Amino acid sequence: GAGVSQTPSNKVTEKGKYxxxxxxxxxxxxxxxxxxxxxxxxxxxxxxxxxxxxxxxSGLPNDRFFAVRPEGSVSTLKIQRTERGDSAVYLCASSPxxxxxxxxxxxxxxxxxxxx
Amino acid sequence: xxxxxxxxxxxxxxxxxxxxxxxxSSTTLSNIQWYKQRPGGHPVFLIQLVKSGEVKKQxxxxxxxxxxxxxxxxxxxxxxxxxxxxxxxxxxxxSGNTGKLIFGQGTTLQVKP
Numbered sequence: 001g002a003g004v005s006q007t008p009s010n011k012v013t014e015k016g017k018y019x020x021x022x023x024x025x026x027x028x029x030x031x032x033x034x035x036x037x038x039x040x041x042x043x044x045x046x047x048x049x050x051x052x053x054x055x056x057x058s059g060l061p062n063d064r065f066f067a068v069r070p071e072g073s074v075s076t077l078k079i080q081r082t083e084r085g086d087s088a089v090y091l092c093a094s095s096p097x098x099x100x101x102x103x104x105x106x107x108x109x110x111x112x113x114x115x116x
Numbered sequence: 117x118x119x120x121x122x123x124x125x126x127x128x129x130x131x132x133x134x135x136x137x138x139x140x141s142s143t144t145l146s147n148i149q150w151y152k153q154r155p156g157g158h159p160v161f162l163i164q165l166v167k168s169g170e171v172k173k174q175x176x177x178x179x180x181x182x183x184x185x186x187x188x189x190x191x192x193x194x195x196x197x198x199x200x201x202x203x204x205x206x207x208x209x210x211s212g213n214t215g216k217l218i219f220g221q222g223t224t225l226q227v228k229p
Contacts, residue, residue, distance in 0.1 A: 042219030
């Protein structure tokens with residue numbers, strides 16, 4: 001079956017611009033996570049959705065970052081006034097449930113964001 | 117704050133040699149997961165360990181969860197070129213039952229044929 005998909009695969013933008021990154025989770029997965037991965041580092045948690053609501057946005061670095069999941073499926077990560085330090089690979093993952101008990105996460109291929 | 121550390125950061129081995137990566141958490145974990153990321157790829161789930169002292173095997177891979185549930189290891193016997201990649205351990209981030217993860221920085225394995 002189809003895995004998690006993310007678009008675009010690459011995004012180059014200029015400092016100060018606005019970007020949107022899209023994630024299509026595995027059908028039926030209620031939990032959706034956004035992570036950010038810098039070179040040589042592990043993924044860093046940004047935000048978690050259970051259904052339509054942002055259940056936990058404690059990992060968002062500042063108020064320039066925002067994410068939505070209006071119908072409980074596709075999610076969009078939005079970054080305003082991009083800065084060079086935002087350059088990274090943005091990974092989306094989904095899971096059948098958002099339970100810590102058993103929580104294999106299925107990652108998408110990521111969006112590589114480069115801010116010039 | 118909460119930290120998950122892995123050592124070594126890099127490991128180069130000759131094909132056929134064994135490899136081990138170690139993961140240490142600053143806090144007790146309810147479970148630990150391991151992921152593999154191939155060069156240019158995305159993390160792929162390998163396994164989850166839940167019980168104190170648990171040992172699980174997947175072919176040439178052996179995973180252990182420490183008795184105190186603060187450390188874990190992944191051992192690969194007789195490495196092959198297909199084992200190349202970065203191996204991450206990850207545990208539940210913070211408290212609560214949300215499934216969000218905190219990852220170690222990974223161990224990158226290179227295998228010389």
